Amino acid sequence: MLITGAELADGRVRDVRIREGAIEAVGEGLDADAGERVVDARGRHLLPGAIDVHVHFREPGGSHKETWASGSRSAAAGGVTTVVDQPNTSPPTVDGDAFDEKAALAAASHVDYGINGGVTADWDPESLFERPLFALGEVFLADSTGDMGIALDLFEEALAEAAARDVPVTVHAEDETLFDESALGGDLGGVGTAAAADAWSAYRTAEAEAAAVERALDAADASDAQVHIAHTSTPEGIDAVADTDATCEVTPHHLFLSRENAGRLGTFGRMNPPLRSEERRAAVFERLRDGDVDVVATDHAPHTVAEKRQGLREAPSGVPGVETLYPLLLESVRTGELPIERVRDVVATNPASIFGIEGKGRIEAGADADLILVDLTNPREIEAGALHSACGWTPFEGVQGVFPELTLVRGEVVYERDPVTGAESFGEPVGRNVRDR
Numbered sequence: 001m002l003i004t005g006a007e008l009a010d011g012r013v014r015d016v017r018i019r020e021g022a023i024e025a026v027g028e029g030l031d032a033d034a035g036e037r038v039v040d041a042r043g044r045h046l047l048p049g050a051i052d053v054h055v056h057f058r059e060p061g062g063s064h065k066e067t068w069a070s071g072s073r074s075a076a077a078g079g080v081t082t083v084v085d086q087p088n089t090s091p092p093t094v095d096g097d098a099f100d101e102k103a104a105l106a107a108a109s110h111v112d113y114g115i116n117g118g119v120t121a122d123w124d125p126e127s128l129f130e131r132p133l134f135a136l137g138e139v140f141l142a143d144s145t146g147d148m149g150i151a152l153d154l155f156e157e158a159l160a161e162a163a164a165r166d167v168p169v170t171v172h173a174e175d176e177t178l179f180d181e182s183a184l185g186g187d188l189g190g191v192g193t194a195a196a197a198d199a200w201s202a203y204r205t206a207e208a209e210a211a212a213v214e215r216a217l218d219a220a221d222a223s224d225a226q227v228h229i230a231h232t233s234t235p236e237g238i239d240a241v242a243d244t245d246a247t248c249e250v251t252p253h254h255l256f257l258s259r260e261n262a263g264r265l266g267t268f269g270r271m272n273p274p275l276r277s278e279e280r281r282a283a284v285f286e287r288l289r290d291g292d293v294d295v296v297a298t299d300h301a302p303h304t305v306a307e308k309r310q311g312l313r314e315a316p317s318g319v320p321g322v323e324t325l326y327p328l329l330l331e332s333v334r335t336g337e338l339p340i341e342r343v344r345d346v347v348a349t350n351p352a353s354i355f356g357i358e359g360k361g362r363i364e365a366g367a368d369a370d371l372i373l374v375d376l377t378n379p380r381e382i383e384a385g386a387l388h389s390a391c392g393w394t395p396f397e398g399v400q401g402v403f404p405e406l407t408l409v410r411g412e413v414v415y416e417r418d419p420v421t422g423a424e425s426f427g428e429p430v431g432r433n434v435r436d437r
């Protein structure tokens with residue numbers, strides 16, 4: 001394939017030739033070979049496909065919420081070419097057998113993928129670390145979906161095991177001793193009310209995140225483990241990471257939604273960590289713009305509409321997001337709120353370098369042809385009905401997004417407008433522990 005006249009994130013206009021899954025050349029005036037598909041990309045931007053290092057695709061055990069096929073189709077349609085799945089499935093991915101069971105299901109993926117290993121009291125580090133883990137994590141310092149919260153001594157043990165094998169560790173940092181139980185005590189006004197959604201934010205306090213981030217960073221320092229703080233939702237959490245060797249990640253929902261959206265979202269806005277005040281949201285966004293955020297990843301956590309449409313105490317935590325990651329960030333580029341190079345870095349270049357994913361996250365000769373083509377003059381409204389996740393809803397309904405027109409994984413078309421045209425099981429495992437690609 002030859003892509004001609006595309007604008008890259010750094011402003012250069014180039015032709016890009018793809019051969020055998022890789023970018024063969026980035027140049028000017030490249031000529032098409034006989035029979036080669038030519039994509040006229042004038043007026044379009046060509047960007048590296050996003051690497052979403054935080055998704056929950058729910059198999060095994062939760063295929064009514066999402067499957068590897070549906071989740072990865074959603075990824076492809078949103079310009080995400082690599083996903084990293086989290087361990088709070090059923091069974092949890094805490095030993096070699098559970099890893100193998102998930103790996104067999106993940107082979108159905110449309111996009112490339114990594115599989116993380118988890119830590120619970122019954123984990124088996126020996127058999128788990130024999131497998132090609134992408135990373136250890138998310139390690140839960142408080143209960144979230146799957147009830148995998150662990151105590152500090154087990155966390156320290158896990159850091160030592162990971163450091164010894166040079167495996168990075170991602171952390172869900174909340175300290176449940178600092179949650180405010182009284183916030184859940186009053187009359188919450190029933191399902192779907194502002195009071196219900198806002199109570200979750202009052203319950204899982206910003207202080208609980210800051211304290212757990214500090215604790216995780218201290219433990220990282222003492223162990224020499226490479227630590228990445230997942231879904232940092234407060235400026236305090238981001239600032240604590242900035243002074244250390246650790247890295248941080250922010251989600252689109254903490255960048256684009258706040259407690260002010262609670263009324264519209266009701267229990268659909270319940271997630272961990274929760275939505276924060278508008279001031280904190282704006283401060284998180286400012287840190288992204290200023291370059292203090294290493295990664296934007298989605299924490300794509302699909303639950304069905306029926307599951308979310310329950311009382312605040314019954315509805316599960318989590319929102320979907322893999323398909324709207326790039327569209328929301330590119331809309332901020334379109335409106336001048338974010339530089340396009342920053343967006344490229346936080347969704348592609350940085351995740352590849354932090355987690356040691358060779359050959360991805362950059363547009364240069366020799367790299368994997370994981371690419372998206374977008375028209376930054378052509379936003380559309382996000383609507384659940386047009387998205388591909390099995391969960392059937394989005395917290396960003398009605399918000400503007402700039403969607404990709406074409407998504408390639410290693411040169412293969414996995415999405416071209418609608419519908420997805422890629423082969424079902426095109427994805428391959430990635431990560432620095434995966435050999436023999």
Ligand SMILES: NC(=O)N[C@@H](CC(=O)O)C(=O)O
Nearest residue numbers: 056144145271272301317318
């Ligand atoms: N973020 C959430 O609220 N939920 C996630 C788990 C998690 O990332 O904590 C899920 O798996 O549903």
Ligand SMILES: [Zn+2]
Nearest residue numbers: 138144172272
């Ligand atoms: Zn989490």
Ligand SMILES: [Zn+2]
Nearest residue numbers: 054086138299
């Ligand atoms: Zn998560």
